[in-house]
Structures are given as structure tokens and as C-alpha cells.
Amino acid sequence: MTDTLGLYFHIPFCRSRCAYCGFYSNAAAVPDAYIDAMLREVELRSRTFHQDVDTVYFGGGTPSLLTAAQLTRLITGIRQHFPVRPDAEITMEMNPCDMTASFLETAYSLGVNRLSVGVQSKDDRLLQAIGRRHTASEAKQAVKRAYRTGFRNISIDLMYELPGQTAEDFRRSLVWAMHLPITHLSIYSLILEEGTRFTQLAEAGKLPRPSEAESWAMYQLMCRIPPHYGFDRYEISSFARKGFESRHNEKYWRLDPYLGFGPSACSRIGHERWQVLPGTRRYMHELLLGHEAPMEREALSEAEEMEEYCFLHLRMQRGIPLADFEQRYGAPLEHWYGAVLETLTREKLIAEKEGRLFLTARGAALGNTVFESFLRSDDIE
Ligand code: SF4
Incomplete structure (x- = not known):
């Protein structure tokens, strides 16, 4: 177990909800009061935890919905209260729609040094079907723009077993992705999460699903194509060029200490685990009154x-x-x-x-x- 700490910041806001997504988020812009509340939580937690921080992760939701001013306040506040090491891995999830040159430059100048971009597929028809707002070409341009800005550690997400997707569609997405300037790839099969539009459609028998043979063919492609291009499958859903494994995610898999901020974020320190309760309004209300974030603690046997x-x-x-x-x-x-x-x-x-x-x-x-x-x-x- 390491002595250093990972910090996770949950930004539970999205422009709109994707049809498959079960993550906790609200379809709205990020209010400034949310940043005030998070900074308050940062200050409260920093009174107890003094270890060096070697990974920071902004996830969501859509952290790239933050304005440049909000991101600047948040990162500056984190650095004021936690000793973030100069070589810390600082990751931000981004939606291709938000990756303007100016936003990327702001993030880069604040020390964000790793991006995780929700690309999902190279097929516009599938992107539309799953409720993404960008085209494949926009995603490709966004990744290239990030590279030109200076980012040298870029991860993308791809999905398979999407409704109507064939193994050949997926093969094309994989090969296309291999030619982007990326260092890391996370690949997920579509999981029907409770409460999503896709689950409702599936229950009504209206969601086309790939056959078992087609699913197996896609899985095989996932196992073969990234390694062929030098991406090692270092985790069941994650592929990286050597030295570009996600240091933050490795903390989760190794049970190393991390703190999560924002509604629904989880923390683990030693044998204890806790989760801030979902509910953005309540989270902001409690913290802005100067109270702790409402949370549920769990001591693991x-x-x-x-x-x-x-x-x-x-x-x-x-x-x-x-x-x-x-x-x-x-x-x-x-x-x-x-x-x-x-x-x-x-x-x-x-x-x-x-x-x-x-x-x-x-x-x-x-x-x-x-x-x-x-x-x-x-x-x-
Ligand atoms: S997939 Fe990402 S952008 Fe889409 S609803 Fe979920 S968190 Fe928001």
C-alpha cells in the first residue's frame, strides 16, 4: 500500500443524458455554488489528511462543462489545501464537444496532464443512437487539438455491443482509434444500467442486441487489435502504451488510499470506505452551511x-x-x-x-x- 493519496472530484453535470449512462449526473450547467461547495469540502478534508497527493482525477458527469474560471478556482483551491506533488498525474475527463483550443490551453496551463476523452465509436450512426452529441470526425479533431496543445497522455473510451453494431463496425473503430495520438484506451461493452433509456427499451424488446457470436467476435477484436499496435492490456478493460497506465485507477484496483469529493464520490482509507450521498442540491446546501458532506460510512470486515x-x-x-x-x-x-x-x-x-x-x-x-x-x-x- 502507498502512503500517497489520490483525489477524485465528481462533477455531476452533463449537457444532456446519454441513453446508456448510469452515472450520477444532472443535465445542467455547473453552478458557481457547486465549486464553492467543493472547495469547502476540500478545506474540511485537508484538516484530516496531510499526505502528498500523487494523482488527481476530475470525473463525472462532464468535468469539461466547467468554465475556465471554475476550473481555475478548483485546481488552485486543491493545490492550496493539499500538497500535490509536481509530478502528480492530473486527469480530466472531457467530452469532445467541449475541447476548444482555449479550454484545452486553460486545463494544460493549470497542470492537467492527462485527458480521458469519451469518443465511443467512429460510426456517426451509432454515436447518434447512443445519444452522443459529437460526430466521430469532431472527436478525432478534438483529440488532435489536445495533442497540439501539448497533452502527451491522452486516453479515449470506446464501446462495443452497441445496438445495431457489427463486429466489422467495431473493428473499424478500433483501427481508426489506433491512429489517433493516444497513449491509453478504455474499452467497455454496453451494460444495461438500471434507470437508463436503453434499459427501458430493452425491457420493451425494442433494443437490438448483438448475437452471442457477434459479441464474442467483438471481444476477440478487442483482445487482438490494441496489442498489435503496442497497447498492453494491463487491466481487463484498459490498454496502454508502456508507462502510460492510469496511475489513479491503479489506486482503486490496489486498494490504495484515495479521497472522493462531490455527490456519489467514494473514498477509501485503510480498512474504511465511505461515499458522499448522491443529491447535488443537498450536497451544496450542507457544505455552504459549513457542515460536512452527507455521507455513508462502511467499515469493511x-x-x-x-x-x-x-x-x-x-x-x-x-x-x-x-x-x-x-x-x-x-x-x-x-x-x-x-x-x-x-x-x-x-x-x-x-x-x-x-x-x-x-x-x-x-x-x-x-x-x-x-x-x-x-x-x-x-x-x-
Ligand atoms: S456518458 Fe458521460 S456525458 Fe453521457 S450522460 Fe453519462 S456522464 Fe454524461
Whole structure:
């Protein structure tokens, strides 16, 4: 576990809601009072936490909806209250529609050094179907503009299993993406999240879904094409050129300490986890009255934490560092999961090498099945 801290800032505002998105956000501009509330939360938290900060992440929602003045106030305030290291990774999620030259220059001059851009597909028909407001060509121009501004660590998101998408559509998106000036790629299949327009359509039988064979073909393309262009699959959904893995996301997967600010943001310090409750109005109201953000705390039992440790580490190509596990939980992994390990090894879903236990290619394709077998709190006294 590291001593340094990651900070996450949730900006729960979007211009409009995408049809598939289950993230907590409001379709509205960011009010200045939201920045006031966040800065208040920053000040309150900084009284307790004094560690150096080596990653900062602005996520959402759509952080690129912030005005230049709001972003400047927020980043300046964070630096005033937390010791952000000079070499910290500072990531901002951006929507291609907001990536004007002037906004990019502001972000760059404030020290943002990594962008995560929601590109999703190179197919305008699909972009429209999922409710994105940009075309593929606009997304490409935005990424190139960011590169010209000076950003040398740019990640994009792509999606597959979209309604009406074929494996050939997805192949074209992947190859197209490989020719953008990017260092990192996150690839997600469409998940039908509760409460989204897509879920309603699916329930009404009106959402075309790819066949199993088509889904498998897309998965295979995802496994093959980025590595062919030098992007290593270092995590189940993430691909990076060497040295460009997301340092912030790695904190989540390694159970390292991080603080989350803003409604619905999660924090983890040691064995404790808490989440600021969703509800932007209430969040602003409480903080502007000088109170703490309303939150729910959760002390994880050792069994629960061990489960999380296992499946989050297994998401990463490097897998579970067995000596670290033993040191942390007082006994080797086999002590807790002997039968599970035996079955998964026999089925060639996991393998062990140089003190690490990791998913095989077959295990990665059946990731959820493997992760579920580590959920066994009830069996542990
Ligand atoms: S996908 Fe991004 S832009 Fe679309 S609604 Fe969700 S958070 Fe907002």
C-alpha cells in the first residue's frame, strides 16, 4: 500500500443524458455554488489528511462543462489545501464537444496532464443512437487539438455491443482509434444500467442486441487489435502504451488510499470506505452551511476486504501479489481460497508465475465468473 493519496472530484453535470449512462449526473450547467461547495469540502478534508497527493482525477458527469474560471478556482483551491506533488498525474475527463483550443490551453496551463476523452465509436450512426452529441470526425479533431496543445497522455473510451453494431463496425473503430495520438484506451461493452433509456427499451424488446457470436467476435477484436499496435492490456478493460497506465485507477484496483469529493464520490482509507450521498442540491446546501458532506460510512470486515482485494487485483494483468496478500491477511491465499484456487486452476482460468496469481486469457474472457468465485464472506468466520 502507498502512503500517497489520490483525489477524485465528481462533477455531476452533463449537457444532456446519454441513453446508456448510469452515472450520477444532472443535465445542467455547473453552478458557481457547486465549486464553492467543493472547495469547502476540500478545506474540511485537508484538516484530516496531510499526505502528498500523487494523482488527481476530475470525473463525472462532464468535468469539461466547467468554465475556465471554475476550473481555475478548483485546481488552485486543491493545490492550496493539499500538497500535490509536481509530478502528480492530473486527469480530466472531457467530452469532445467541449475541447476548444482555449479550454484545452486553460486545463494544460493549470497542470492537467492527462485527458480521458469519451469518443465511443467512429460510426456517426451509432454515436447518434447512443445519444452522443459529437460526430466521430469532431472527436478525432478534438483529440488532435489536445495533442497540439501539448497533452502527451491522452486516453479515449470506446464501446462495443452497441445496438445495431457489427463486429466489422467495431473493428473499424478500433483501427481508426489506433491512429489517433493516444497513449491509453478504455474499452467497455454496453451494460444495461438500471434507470437508463436503453434499459427501458430493452425491457420493451425494442433494443437490438448483438448475437452471442457477434459479441464474442467483438471481444476477440478487442483482445487482438490494441496489442498489435503496442497497447498492453494491463487491466481487463484498459490498454496502454508502456508507462502510460492510469496511475489513479491503479489506486482503486490496489486498494490504495484515495479521497472522493462531490455527490456519489467514494473514498477509501485503510480498512474504511465511505461515499458522499448522491443529491447535488443537498450536497451544496450542507457544505455552504459549513457542515460536512452527507455521507455513508462502511467499515469493511476482513472477509469483505479480502474479496475485494482478490477480484480488484485480478482485474490487472499483474494479478494478485501473493506475498503482499499473505502479509496483509496473515495467511497465504490458499488458506482462505484453497478449493476455489484448485477449481479455477484446473479449469485454466487462473495461473501462477513469479509470486503472482493472474487470469489466463480464458479467465479474462470469463472474468465475472472468476470474480464471483472469490465472493465467499459467509464461509469466513
Ligand atoms: S456518458 Fe458521460 S456525458 Fe453521457 S450522460 Fe453519462 S456522464 Fe454524461
